[in-house]
Amino acid sequence: MITFENVSKFYDNQTALRKISFSVERGEMAFITGPSGSGKTTMLKLIYMAEKADEGRINVNDMELSQLRESDVPVLRKNIGIVFQDFRLLDNINVFENVAIALRIRGVDEREVKSKVFDALKLVSLRHKTDSYPTALSGGEQQRVAIARAIVSEPVIILADEPTGNVDPDTSAGIIRTFKEINARGTTILLATHNRELFKNSGKRVLKLDFGNFAGEEIG
Amino acid sequence: MSMSYSFRLAFQSIIRDKWVNLLAVLTIAAGLLFTAVTVLTVFNVNLITREIPKKFSVNVYLKENLQKQEIDNITATIKKEPSVENIKFIPKEDAWKELKSSLKNTEYILEGLNENPLPDTLEIKLKKDSINPDAVKKISTMLKQIKGVSEIEYGEKFLSSIYSLSLGIKTIGLTLIIIMSAGTLFVCYSTVKILFYRKNREIETYKFLGATKWFIRFPFLIEGATIGLCGGFLGLLGLLILYYFVLLKVGSTFPIFSSFVFPLNMSYLLPATGFVLGVIGAVIAIGRIRY
CATH class of the missing domain: 3.30.70.3040 (Alpha-Beta Plaits)
Incomplete structure (x- = not known):
């Protein structure tokens, strides 16, 4: 589903990723871990093409990213649900509309939008915050809205960048449980986190990064 | 993407940022009004000078x-x-x-x-x-x-003077119109650009979520067009008020003003220009969407 072959990424003279190779199978849930600045976010950005690799090959959902035309980038991204580290919620629209965007971009019928959004918000326990605006929510709630937006369109891949960065341990465990449920339906999930507690005893594969270098993998 | 959704997004945005949008509308209205006043003056002066050779x-x-x-x-x-x-x-x-x-x-x-x-x-x-x-x-x-x-x-000197005067008015008028139009275009473009510059992050988020270029552009174009159109209508209203003021108040003191003509096509040219300005401003401000 996701394959990196000798992928490198440089920013000016800094090396963000150096000859990274790994693959995540279809329907797998895996973690990327490493300290801050180790290249976790860059790795995710390369997958949804917010950044382009300087060296190597990346294949996502049978799409060779280096060969992808600009007009096909939205097609790639429609197959991916992303939980951004900074959430990227739109402050000018309410929670319902923020989640619904993902469906409207995909051209889902308006009659289906309502029920799908409510289901997604129920899954992250925010059904009661439908009409609230992001600025009125706590950091943890905003994060859960971002998760609802990522899962609502039932994408084949979910990428989550520090999805529990702003929540307490209980909510954190709840979020991971939600991801596991979604994964059980066959969705491929790649989670980037520096929090070891998240993948400890998860039984999932953990890819380790250390300042842009691949530092092996383990089972959490 | 349904059209109604684009319109809804555009009008929500217009209402949400009402003060900035109002500023943009007023700027476009003022710019168009100044240009239209120049056009109207040149048009009328030219009309008067064109009458003179009829007596020749x-x-x-x-x-x-x-x-x-x-x-x-x-x-x-x-x-x-x-x-x-x-x-x-x-x-x-x-x-x-x-x-x-x-x-x-x-x-x-x-x-x-x-x-x-x-x-x-x-x-x-x-x-x-x-x-x-x-x-x-x-x-x-x-x-x-x-x-x-x-x-x-045949009054050689008279003819030369009238001809030079008419030519001078045309040249000065055209120069004024060009300067005013360029100024209006620049001010309108800057205002709309500022308006959309604030939306850069919103545009980027849409892109990351898989939106196509037209899904992103369309609401902004509707917004730009609406702002431009409102500016055009407001400019027209200002021009009509000014015209009737000149005609009724100034015209009674200086009779030459009472023969001032208001070209009817101004009433659709002004809103249409506002519309085009708004759309062009939005297109330039959004720029080329790259993935």
């Missing part, structure tokens, strides 16, 4: 004691000239009477003149496009060569 004529003074047949022949020769609109024969007696009546209170000037010194005259009106110094000089040279013609008079 070339006087052909005939030699003494010409027979009617000879005068008819001269008239026929002149009529063949394509730049001639019409010819009026003024007998010397009529000219003498007219001179006398025009000198009603200063008749003593004519004392001592025992007989009518004025010649028979052919008054020639030229076609509108032939009233310029070069063309008139050319026809005057041709007229002089006709047998029986004594002298030609």
